[in-house]
Amino acid sequence: MSPDELDGAESPVLRLTPDQCWTHLHRSRLGRIAMIRDGEVEILPVNYVSVDRSIHFATSSSVILAAVEAGVDVAFEVDEHDGWTAWSVIAHGLPERTDEEPPAGYEIRSLLPTPKLAHVRIVPTSITGRLFDQQPFEPATGTGS
Numbered sequence: 001m002s003p004d005e006l007d008g009a010e011s012p013v014l015r016l017t018p019d020q021c022w023t024h025l026h027r028s029r030l031g032r033i034a035m036i037r038d039g040e041v042e043i044l045p046v047n048y049v050s051v052d053r054s055i056h057f058a059t060s061s062s063v064i065l066a067a068v069e070a071g072v073d074v075a076f077e078v079d080e081h082d083g084w085t086a087w088s089v090i091a092h093g094l095p096e097r098t099d100e101e102p103p104a105g106y107e108i109r110s111l112l113p114t115p116k117l118a119h120v121r122i123v124p125t126s127i128t129g130r131l132f133d134q135q136p137f138e139p140a141t142g143t144g145s
Contacts, residue, residue, distance in 0.1 A: 016129030021089045024078065024129060025050040029109060031078040033057075033095075035067045048076075049106040054123045055091060056102045058116035068095045068120055076122055086132040091124035 016024070025031075034043045044064060048057040055076055059065065067074060074095055079088040098121045102108065110116065 012133035014131040014133075016087070016089065016131055018127050020131075021091075021127045021129040022050065022053060024080075024087055024089050025055070025091070028078045028080060030111070031055070031057075031076055033064060034075040034077065035063075035072050037063060037067070037072075047108050047110050049102050049108055051102050051106050054121050055093075056098075056106070056108065056119065056121050058108050058110070058119050060115060060117040064095070064120065065097075065118055068097050068118075074122065076124070081132075087129060088132075089127065089129035091122065091127040093122040093124040093126075095120050095122050 029047055029049070030045060031048050032043050032045055034041060036042070042063055044061060046057040046059060046064075048055050050056070071094060073092060076091045076093070077088065079086065081087075098119050100121075101119055
């Protein structure tokens, strides 16, 4: 049995509520967008901001822009760990090109100083997340006590 299949207090994995997922997304700035392209999975890092339960990023990636134009569903993933806990959030949705930049206070800070040709927004159709307890996992031995 995997740690993810355990119930209640035994499980080192906690499923996050949608509100908790958005809290984690709001605190981070680097995520990954995943899509299928020519039968292969593509995963690309993007700097982003979350605003009003949507994900915004700027890009010049021809792969991402082709997915936007083709109307391809994508997955967006963000994770972090601090040595004691780790979490992961995955959002699914349809990316759309927008002329609107995020509002003031939500600036996208790019890790690379390259020009970004388009602003993209994802309004997720689903969002899930998990929080992982970093304590060592010791499976039950089945010997009883």
